[in-house]
Amino acid sequence: MLQRHLGGRWADIRATFTDQIRQIPLSDTENLDTAEHRVATLQALQATARTGIQRLGFDEKYGGGGDPGASITVFEILAQADLSLMVKAGVQWGLFGGAINALGTDVHHEKYLRPIMDADLIGCFAMTETGHGSDVQRIRTTATYDPATDEFVVHSPDSSARKDYIGNAANDGRLAVVFAQLVTAAGVHGPHALLVPIRDEAGATMQGVTITDCGRKGGLNGVDNGRLMFSQVRVPRQALLNRYGAVDEKGEYSSPVESSSRRFFTMLGTLVRGRVSVAGSAGSATKKALAIAVRYGDVRRQFAAGADAEETVLLDYPAYQRTLLPVLARTYALHFAQDELLRIMHEVQTAAEPDEQQQRELESRAAGMKALATWHASEAVSVCREACGGAGYLAENQITQLKADLDVFTTFEGANTVLLQLAGKGLMTQYREHVGDLDTVGMVGFIAEQVLGDVAEITSARSLLQRIRMIGGRESDSASLRDRDWQLALFADRTEHLVSSLGRRIQKAAKDGADSETISSRTQNHVLRAARAHVEHLVLQGFAVSIAKAEDPDLVALLGAVCDLHVLSEIERDAAWFLEHDRLTVSQTKTVSLGIDQLCAELRPHARLLVDGFSIPEEWLTAPILFEERERQASARC
């Protein structure tokens, strides 16, 4: 029942896909060298292609499934099986295929989508340059239209313009989606994407292209990352993916989006699925690490209360519970938030009429969720490794590979700090647009609308704070700390305070004559804090919505306790803020800490059930500590 509930909207599809991916032979990667690991991952990619599930994200017109939401679940399941495979699939079908799908037009779709889906044509997504990773709008590769031959000339002017960290570039890629500044006689039109062949059918590097290998990485060594340099490489005019910007045979540029900057962000926006799938995949890896650590902690014994007493199971130690269970609770919270993100993404992307406002909110939400989910994943997997002690450090027990592979998730598809700033700026843009110079009443209305949605209704200016005090009181009371409305109001109010105080700081600085760069620099940490608070609130909303959907009272109670543990842990993490802003009293924050201890004890008997809820197939949990520990204890007792 728990498994079914966690499956969410795509529960059936998840189960079916999991069964299909279970058929794919996965190599024992821990002892492969880089070359062997790459070969094995390519083979696994091709085997995945044969299942057909990768088609879901593409248009039905070309044999796709037209189901964006379901397509993300494919990546989430691949991530449970093998992160190198998931990333290689993400490069091939998400980034490379996805860019052609989203930025190209019929002529490109007709020619390329089928072989891409079938993994007959392996490709690259060449956006990042050595000199520009986060600030991709400033890439330096150029694509200059030559009317004499009706071609574009793709060129890397210097080593800082080198395309870097490009998946599938070192070995397997034949064609690359290359982002370059588009140049015509009329001038520079900003970054656009073009299809540039980098290797011929036989695998030989094309003339004018220089490919180097990024070599060994901290993880994900099944993916062949490389670097691309272009020396006056000529491609036909039709190589331009021309949905958002086209050049005709006379060399005239046209675009449905006037501003160069807005055009670029529109193009980037179509690639939002990448961030959604990275957030989900990070969640999958976190769950796998937790399944191993919790199951080990549930049987491993160490130290005994007395000389003749049986040794104590690790998970019965309060310190051990305090280490693992809040991480487990947060993993649940992020799971439901991801579910909600997926639902929104699916609806935006399958809407009959695109809604620009919704698209922007989706991008902002995806950016924030990607940041929080991948940071959590890195921390969680570290906690799991340490919780398994020396056994956790052996490659055979799987956690070190997860840790090494996950490490870069905080960086790729957008560096987390940059993404969180994006989310924060999105929030402030909405704030300015909706609220402008309105008074606090307007502001709270805005927050209520934006961040509370239909979970709670806020109608008057001070009602958030009133609500917090009315429900929560000012004295310690562990029951009220577990009141969901109180928790939602507390988190909404934190966002409201951070956003409106940020707004006031910006207005004041502007009045004092500070330029926008100075303001941006001075308020950077405040923006990050507001964005984080906002996403935390979205996460809690997602959890609350999901609990509301559950029907079985036992399930509701269990999920409620998990949600409470997540919420109290987040309050404890930020307790100083709540105290400093008089949102909670000292008596309350002390009760929060005690409440965490109590919830850990309350949830401890359900720990195994909770990780089983993740539905990870047993054949992907190969860690010997999962079964050897019990056997050893049995033999030691004989």
Next chain:
Amino acid sequence: MLQRHLGGRWADIRATFTDQIRQIPLSDTENLDTAEHRVATLQALQATARTGIQRLGFDEKYGGGGDPGASITVFEILAQADLSLMVKAGVQWGLFGGAINALGTDVHHEKYLRPIMDADLIGCFAMTETGHGSDVQRIRTTATYDPATDEFVVHSPDSSARKDYIGNAANDGRLAVVFAQLVTAAGVHGPHALLVPIRDEAGATMQGVTITDCGRKGGLNGVDNGRLMFSQVRVPRQALLNRYGAVDEKGEYSSPVESSSRRFFTMLGTLVRGRVSVAGSAGSATKKALAIAVRYGDVRRQFAAGADAEETVLLDYPAYQRTLLPVLARTYALHFAQDELLRIMHEVQTAAEPDEQQQRELESRAAGMKALATWHASEAVSVCREACGGAGYLAENQITQLKADLDVFTTFEGANTVLLQLAGKGLMTQYREHVGDLDTVGMVGFIAEQVLGDVAEITSARSLLQRIRMIGGRESDSASLRDRDWQLALFADRTEHLVSSLGRRIQKAAKDGADSETISSRTQNHVLRAARAHVEHLVLQGFAVSIAKAEDPDLVALLGAVCDLHVLSEIERDAAWFLEHDRLTVSQTKTVSLGIDQLCAELRPHARLLVDGFSIPEEWLTAPILFEERERQASARC
């Protein structure tokens, strides 16, 4: 001058050793497979042996240097060069050689110390078993005296008694120090160490010994960890390292330490150097990662304030400073605390008369420092990796290797949580012994004596709190937050409060009839918190002592600012506690956060100088991002 100051008491020796270790050829390990990496690391170990610096930790009588403090600096420098090499050296000379040195007697020293120092005899330290890693007192391997042959029979009764994760066991070891329950006709005498040959000269496994390979690990793959099982293996009576427990030819057991448990902890105590060197080596690796990240952040540019403006250097962003600089400040703090730990260890171990009280305090300090230093190292290296973005994930840029290697430092030589509990229990033992049922005055006197030392003088019951309020006031005042006496009093008082409230909880629970296991379980998190606060106070003391030794006013000012950043960051981390216990007001904790921002801006121009202070030889900083970035920017400008 900064470098000289950081060099501390063994500055000259550090410089000389660094020069010697620089001569050792280090392989480019990122592309080696496990077998090749092990060979390369063994060769580097042998090259290290030829320098002679490994002799320092051994008795002069056998060609050693008799300088324990200096011997730790060797490990710290090896850790800057290569962590696999440092760990292999730690196994060979620290654990294996160190155990024979500390637990054996003349007959063992005479026979083994020279070939061990020269790496002609490679050995293992076989204490940990699969079933008992933290609770080593309960190991199950037995060594039973057989008077008929005057031998011990070493035996592993079952798979839980298998020696596990043993360095040098999979390939290179010939002889192992094996910990086993010593059994004579009179009974079981608890764990003792015996010398058991595991391979012959030619490398063939000895009869009765089963060796398996732990295989690939998360890092440190230059070290060959393995597992040992013994099936009725016979060794002569003289194989027992008999300093703390001997068996005569009649099979009679004798020991200078009566209690079996105390005897075991006495034996363990002699191995304290391992923890000290792990703490120091974790610091070395942290410094190396910081050197790379700070130097990269000091030249790397991304995003510009305007279309035509030059792009901004990463370290000029407040969010980037907030990420890296507090980590750098804490690394400084731990450096000086390590220096102090080294000094104490050296004095205790070179004292004419061993002082048991000092020995126990050293063990407690080393346990706590090892925990905090290795946790910090793991976090710091993660921060550095992320700060370097995609470049940080390439093996060539060194950080991923440091991260992978460092991961297990939180586990080996004692799992950090267990060590911190040990430190906490040590603190409580002292509390009970010194204070007993004394009133608060006695308690504060105890804390003043134990944790303030000669840095501050505390004479009356409420003086710590009075002192905090007198200096710090109750209002925000950034100058008073930087008053070192106030900081010391604040940290001392936190320890005092945590220890005395823990004492009261324990007394109350005991009065209510709770058994010691229940009390121990209920107070586990409180003990950890008290221990952590205690070590944080020791760390601050170490920093304060070091600043007091500096003479140059610029150096004093610089180190003062670094210390302030460290202290304010620690206060911010635990701000809720200070608010909840009315140690700080809301106005003060807000000022602390602002103070961190200010200190980051103040220290930013010195960031490069501060990492250069670590004196890491340039040839160990091979990361291409350290030099390529400037070149690329230069070429991009042309």
